[in-house]
Amino acid sequence: MGQVTNTNARFIAECLAPSGIDLYHQSVVGDNPKRLTELIRTALHRADVVILSGGLGPTDDDLTKETAAEALGLSLTFYPGEWARIEAYFAKTGRTPAPNNRKQAMFPRPCRILPNPNGTAPGCIMEKDGKAAILLPGPPRELEPMFRDHAMPYLLERSGHKLYSRELRIFGIGESDVTYRLDDLMKAQTNPTIAPYAKTGEVTLRITARCGSAAEGEALVLPVIRTIRERLGDAVYSDRGEPLPLVCHNALIARGETLSVAESCTGGLLSSAFVDLPGSSAYFVEGAVTYANEAKMRRLGVSEATLETHGAVSEQCAREMAEGLRARTGTTYALATTGIAGPDGGTPEKPVGTVYVALASERGTVVKRLALQGDRTRIRTVTVLHILDIFRRNIFTY
């Protein structure tokens, strides 16, 4: 009915991609016995392993296990141990299972039963004549850990591989430019693999090696990371998948320094990026969302002359916002943003997307003019990334 986005398919594909196990088909079908049977038979016919998600619940609509077993020519029997586990799961939340739930303790014999710490339905792996069906629960918070902890090790064992993975985060170079600069590496890749993922305003590369051990995996991945760092320079801000706010957060905590933030066009987004991180109270002293000129003057001490002569979206105003806030709070650093996020307010000299960001510290004040593309939300989001990027480069230089 379109109420749920199938993130399980993407998650499983992403896990399988570097493993050398080819994923050829993804199919979605409703809880209809005839269509489900037909689909499972087709899938088992065309692949060695079929991964099924959903339909492991207690109701009559939940048919996946029965249908898969029948397609493999296996029959289900009652597992008292699994039933005890289901009763214990219910007891934890003060409930008792319904008779219907007994279905969830039925499996072929033999069968690998996959424990589900996050729900009542255990998963399982059924095998017959070299074919396998891996049955997983539908909710992502149940499926994802079960796939990672049980299905993936089974698949890697079948294929004789282990995986080792690292995530590079990049700001300041677009995805097409990243792939252009790494074209030869990406075309030649077999092991490790290099997979790019574009987020708003930034690029992530996942480097994954098939290997016999973590040490061997690291030995395969590290030279690739080194080469990529040589090509992309300090645009690479993490090789362990940390997002930009976390990189700044960790640096502030490690250095025992403090921060305050003055925001106009980002309107609280920048403060929020820090406050969202547990432990930010150690350094985050204050944020000022000074969207109105009056607030810029009263709270930050921006001069009326600056606002009149240069306007609120100007290098001078950004500088005075950061310096004014830092003077008032006494923090090690103060950050400021002011810009035209649109859709209105643009002029020929300062079109929508014109943003100034500033960083003030005892070492002086850095101001940068940005010319950003996109809608209001994108301009605000990318502004936050730019000032964080300036901030981390500045911190790491000293």
Place this chain on the structure above:
Amino acid sequence: MGQVTNTNARFIAECLAPSGIDLYHQSVVGDNPKRLTELIRTALHRADVVILSGGLGPTDDDLTKETAAEALGLSLTFYPGEWARIEAYFAKTGRTPAPNNRKQAMFPRPCRILPNPNGTAPGCIMEKDGKAAILLPGPPRELEPMFRDHAMPYLLERSGHKLYSRELRIFGIGESDVTYRLDDLMKAQTNPTIAPYAKTGEVTLRITARCGSAAEGEALVLPVIRTIRERLGDAVYSDRGEPLPLVCHNALIARGETLSVAESCTGGLLSSAFVDLPGSSAYFVEGAVTYANEAKMRRLGVSEATLETHGAVSEQCAREMAEGLRARTGTTYALATTGIAGPDGGTPEKPVGTVYVALASERGTVVKRLALQGDRTRIRTVTVLHILDIFRRNIFTY
């Protein structure tokens, strides 16, 4: 490879759900000629209409159109008019098409060509012997408008229906409680249909009627909206799909009133919800992210005695934050949030999720204690919804 989540499948399913057109199968396959041919043949065999997305680009990998035409027994011919349109699309961005792009002007004859204002690849509808294949480009920002503007009208024309839809937004009642209270309506539904969608902390209901005209659709939908409003009361805050910040934003603009915001645990999220809306400069005067106690005292005038006696997470502190900010800014309303978002900082009296929100106006100050569940991000997000809900109820009462 798991780099993209298939949102097209969900989007199409959501559009089709209320139309009475049954969606039985969704399949995903790579750009492999053999597997693609097999899949398209199977799909055309088991359905009247097959919707295909992706593979309409200019490269050799883009096979969808050729494969679908072959499966239907149609051959492709060159359409000079489409070629001119593609050249014009390139010219707009100062480029010229490559010879490869000629592929994108090849279609069967006859064929309904679907214009693509957001990319180079036109879509199309091919028909043969009562079967149809609808070909759409892959990127959601190209597919979604093309599906809505061209494919959906074609499908409704085939099925003899129109659709009329309204979205109810609800805060303060959980999804299971909403569906419980509307159980009889939802079970009896045929036309209009009622589809619930849960978002973080709120519930949305889409009411959609199959109808001959918009007026007839409205006549079918409005009585259902009236019944739902009777059952759910003022938890329904919009029947036109406006999110909570927008409802408050519109009310503030209509009333010519002003707003300031003091945030502790939400750390800028609440300010940002307003600043994200174009036109918010009309009323949004100032936000203060006073995460540190020192900032609560200096910027808002919270008393040291309050912080010592009651702590920063207390009714008194929330009240003083809102009242202090309103006194300093002179705005019609001031909102404040203070709470323990976790993961640390909880105590037996004030566990993680304890949050106080306050609204100050000339009519006095309202403070509410919340006991929220979930992780740090969820607690912060739901806090914002709660204070916005208090705000809109307060505004609409006067």
